[in-house]
Amino acid sequence: MVHKSADEKLLSDLRSFLGDRAxxxxxxxxxxxxxxxxxxxxPMIVCLPLNTDEVQQIxxxxxxxxxxxxxxxxxxxxAGGAVPIGEPVVIATAKMNKILDIDIDNRIAWVEPGVLNxxxxxxxxxxxxxxxxxxxxxxxxxxxxxxxxxxxxxHCLAYGVTSAHVAAVEVVLPDGRVTxxxxxxxxxxxxxxxxxxxxxxxxxxxxTKVAVRxxxxxxxxxxxxxxxxxxxxxxxxVSAIIAAGLIPAALEMMDQRAIEIVEAFVNAGYPTEADxxxxxxxxxxxxxxxxxxxxxxxxxxxxxxxxxxVAVDDSERALLWKGRKNAxxxxxxxxxxxxxxxxxxxxxxxxxxxxxxxQIADAYDLIAVNVFHAGDGNLHPILAxxxxxxxxxxxxxxxxxxxxxxSIEAGGVLSGEHGIGLEKRDYMGMLFSAHDxxxxxxxREALDPDGFANPLKVLPSGSRCSDSFGQHVPEGAWx
Amino acid sequence: xxxxxxxxxxxxEFAELVxxxxxxxVVGGRTQWAVGGTPESGxxxxxxxxxxxxxxxxxxxxxxxxxxTLGELSEQLARxxxxxxxxxxxxxxxxxxxxxxxxxxxxxxxxxxxxLVLQIRHVDHSGQIVSSGGPTVKNVSGYDLCRLMVGSxxxxxxxxxxxxxxxxxxxxxxxxxGVLDPFEIFNRLYRPSAILWDGNRVWVCIEGVESDVxxxxxxxxxxxxxxxxxxxxxxRLGVEPKDLRTYTQNDEDKWVAEVGVGxxxxxxxxxxxxxxxxxxxxxxxxxxxxxxNNRLNPGRQVLV
Ligand SMILES: Cc1cc2nc3c(=O)[nH]c(=O)nc-3n(C[C@H](O)[C@H](O)[C@H](O)COP(=O)(O)OP(=O)(O)OC[C@H]3O[C@@H](n4cnc5c(N)ncnc54)[C@H](O)[C@@H]3O)c2cc1C
Numbered sequence: 001m002v003h004k005s006a007d008e009k010l011l012s013d014l015r016s017f018l019g020d021r022a023x024x025x026x027x028x029x030x031x032x033x034x035x036x037x038x039x040x041x042x043p044m045i046v047c048l049p050l051n052t053d054e055v056q057q058i059x060x061x062x063x064x065x066x067x068x069x070x071x072x073x074x075x076x077x078x079a080g081g082a083v084p085i086g087e088p089v090v091i092a093t094a095k096m097n098k099i100l101d102i103d104i105d106n107r108i109a110w111v112e113p114g115v116l117n118x119x120x121x122x123x124x125x126x127x128x129x130x131x132x133x134x135x136x137x138x139x140x141x142x143x144x145x146x147x148x149x150x151x152x153x154x155h156c157l158a159y160g161v162t163s164a165h166v167a168a169v170e171v172v173l174p175d176g177r178v179t180x181x182x183x184x185x186x187x188x189x190x191x192x193x194x195x196x197x198x199x200x201x202x203x204x205x206x207x208t209k210v211a212v213r214x215x216x217x218x219x220x221x222x223x224x225x226x227x228x229x230x231x232x233x234x235x236x237x238v239s240a241i242i243a244a245g246l247i248p249a250a251l252e253m254m255d256q257r258a259i260e261i262v263e264a265f266v267n268a269g270y271p272t273e274a275d276x277x278x279x280x281x282x283x284x285x286x287x288x289x290x291x292x293x294x295x296x297x298x299x300x301x302x303x304x305x306x307x308x309x310v311a312v313d314d315s316e317r318a319l320l321w322k323g324r325k326n327a328x329x330x331x332x333x334x335x336x337x338x339x340x341x342x343x344x345x346x347x348x349x350x351x352x353x354x355x356x357x358x359q360i361a362d363a364y365d366l367i368a369v370n371v372f373h374a375g376d377g378n379l380h381p382i383l384a385x386x387x388x389x390x391x392x393x394x395x396x397x398x399x400x401x402x403x404x405x406x407s408i409e410a411g412g413v414l415s416g417e418h419g420i421g422l423e424k425r426d427y428m429g430m431l432f433s434a435h436d437x438x439x440x441x442x443x444r445e446a447l448d449p450d451g452f453a454n455p456l457k458v459l460p461s462g463s464r465c466s467d468s469f470g471q472h473v474p475e476g477a478w479x
Numbered sequence: 480x481x482x483x484x485x486x487x488x489x490x491x492e493f494a495e496l497v498x499x500x501x502x503x504x505v506v507g508g509r510t511q512w513a514v515g516g517t518p519e520s521g522x523x524x525x526x527x528x529x530x531x532x533x534x535x536x537x538x539x540x541x542x543x544x545x546x547x548t549l550g551e552l553s554e555q556l557a558r559x560x561x562x563x564x565x566x567x568x569x570x571x572x573x574x575x576x577x578x579x580x581x582x583x584x585x586x587x588x589x590x591x592x593x594x595l596v597l598q599i600r601h602v603d604h605s606g607q608i609v610s611s612g613g614p615t616v617k618n619v620s621g622y623d624l625c626r627l628m629v630g631s632x633x634x635x636x637x638x639x640x641x642x643x644x645x646x647x648x649x650x651x652x653x654x655x656x657g658v659l660d661p662f663e664i665f666n667r668l669y670r671p672s673a674i675l676w677d678g679n680r681v682w683v684c685i686e687g688v689e690s691d692v693x694x695x696x697x698x699x700x701x702x703x704x705x706x707x708x709x710x711x712x713x714x715r716l717g718v719e720p721k722d723l724r725t726y727t728q729n730d731e732d733k734w735v736a737e738v739g740v741g742x743x744x745x746x747x748x749x750x751x752x753x754x755x756x757x758x759x760x761x762x763x764x765x766x767x768x769x770x771x772n773n774r775l776n777p778g779r780q781v782l783v
Contacts (some may be wrong), residue, residue, distance in 0.1 A: 021722050024632065038525070040568040066736045089672050100707070103721070105720065105721035105724075106719055106720050106721045107720070107739070115525075149619065152617060152621050152622070155618070160590060160594055161617065161619075163594065163623070163626070164590050164594045166589075173757070173761075177757050178757075179755060179758055179761075181758065182754075183719075184719040184720075184741075185718055185719055185721075186582065186586070186591075186717040186737070186741040186742045187580075187582075187630075187715075187717040187742070188582070188758070189752040189754050189783075190754045190758060190762050190764060190781060191627060191630065191631055191781060192593065192626045192627055192630055192631075192780055193579075193627075193631060193758060193762070195593065195623055195627065195629075196622065196623055196624075196626055196627050198623065198626075199619050199622070199623045200622060200623075216669065216670065218669070219669055222628040239537045240537075242537060242539060243536060243537040245560050245561075245647035245648075246647070247646070247647065248702050252484025271526055283670055284670070284685060284687070284691075285688075285694070285695070286690075286691065286693050287688040287689070287690035287691035287693035288687050288688045289685065291650075291688050297679070323599075337686050344613075344615040344616070344617050344618055345615065346535070346540055346614075346615060347537060348535070348538060373617075376615075376616045376617040377538075377615055377616065377617070378617050387731055411612035412612060412615055413614070413615050413618040414620040414621075415618070415619050416615070416617040416618060416619065417617065417619055418619070419619050420619075420620060420621065424620075428620070428621060431613065431620055431621070432610065432620075432621060433610070435607050435608075435609060436609055436610050436611065436621075436690060437621070439609045439611075439624070439769075440611070440621055440622040440624060440770065442768045443622055443624060443627065443765065443768070443769070444622060444764045446761060446764045446768055447761060458621065459621075462509070470551070
């Protein structure tokens, strides 16, 4: 790889305009070697730009010194998208965190990529609006990361994922040119490069400004908690609610183990003796919400519901959601480490695949906890483990692969919202043919012909012609 | 199920029909045939396979041949109280509507039609089948080539098969009209399905349960009508939603604008809109990569 002297030249080039915002101390390099996944990489230098110009200059400096680069938001990604492979320069957007303009007439806000998802919705709230995608990590994840991963969240069931809520993105392309993809008109001229960029996981350039759509806050919200003595009834109720022609704003499920852990953590009064609970939210105009509550009650009753709890006020509603949104953190109570999966299956296959998940966990002697976006069939099995245990990582990896295989066999897909990144890159062939992937690569290369932007992600190396910076998931990438 | 190697036989046959050699174009219902110009003479015309191949009402997804007409699609879905809100002519085909990529009249509520597409199988310039997206209602596996196909006027491939997300048909859908300020309506109604405005009169579509529709409608001095006005069909242009406030056109021309969206239906085509040099170069490069021999819809232009 590149010689040490070249690195120092790059560092001094970067320092010439970033000063001490170009860093290579052990602390930063350690911090930025990982994201929310269980993978680990090797950053060379970490940069903290303040604006588009600086991002552009960093990209140009990297090109001059033949060094790949990688955009990073808050590092909460779960597929290793922000894990630096091939010793890239990490471009962290943490200091690009301003909301630039709120344009109510166009129902648009222009924001910098480092703005945190929840901060944006908080800022919009007094104006009567919010940003619809609400990942469970919304307190900490960045809009740039949401765009790169085309993130979802509980309320994306009714409102759609990030792509439907972004009108335009300013991008520093991998060759250093700056452009805006999409615009605020209804039909941006030419091909939909905006749509292509969203979800490209940082491999097509760096988002430096994002025009997000504002969604009006609903006049009425109702949150319900349903409990079931048999997880199969709960899962069947999910399908039945949708089949009844109702699309709730959110429809989340927790299994018995999740309920237990979460209840011990937040004391929200979740029924710990239940086999599964559904957290359902309806929003909109009062008549529609009331009608929805009736439909849910009757579907739940015909599926042997234990009880139906309707939150009486905002604080009870917040409490019910607190349980859901802190579920992953609560897992730490049973084991210090967890590996969070993300696949989607047809709703009708939820029970079948859930049962397989339990079998797989048993077979590999792991604990599986399920908290997930049931309404769109988006499973999130959590495998809890202790990384100190000898050989446990091999078991976690093998179990992960088995879960992905089971989901695909049930007619599902590799990922519903966390992305492919590094974690699932080598699984792409389970869903796509070699020619499908070659076509995807052809398209990616139109934006990054030399493979500088977040190399070695998304597509397995065989399908990429321009992997100049190494080939395989490096040994030891698994933490 | 939709894994590699499990492609419908009709798609395989369509790929053989498309072949790998001569200039080719897919003909749908010819309802928007002229958008982007017509293909050069000598271009072979083929039709995409038609038919609904699977509709799973509980999954709210439907998989069909790209040559399926919207009429056939909505008839099938309506039996289960479902729809795909394309809002285009019944003779138009699913593949044609997506290739042109114009949104429907109820975009204000349901979003752009590209967000209803879950999976596309197309035949590329070399006659090979390419799948992108996935069959489930949520999916971020791989690059989003589906988005790229929508609005590409067939320049990247011949769409063979499409999987779409379905929505429930609302209990009540009513149209109202009045001589009112459309921007006030936009600000006061909660997520109406459409607000149309011709500079004088407003038409509003409100959907939902009866009590909500009536309550929303009672906020303004509306008169109920059967449906939207007939739209001028000569041209379609787009402006930022806020610029509609100051939108004026040649007085002799009729126009109807979609308030909150920014689409303007007019009698004459709008001016060509410029694409900045960087985006144009990226788009040209994509064209060259995905159609190196310029055999897909030659003469038709996305990049005017
Ligand atoms: C507890 C927990 C719960 C979660 N719940 C959800 C959920 O409900 N739904 C969901 O979708 N996800 C969820 N996630 C995953 C994660 O939070 C999202 O993917 C999030 O959008 C990542 O944002 P980030 O700022 O942390 O990005 P990072 O992790 O920093 O980066 C993610 C990817 O985006 C790229 N990137 C970042 N910024 C830019 C930029 N400006 N330009 C170009 N590329 C960029 C990176 O290169 C990387 O590939 C969860 C994660 C955790 C830890």
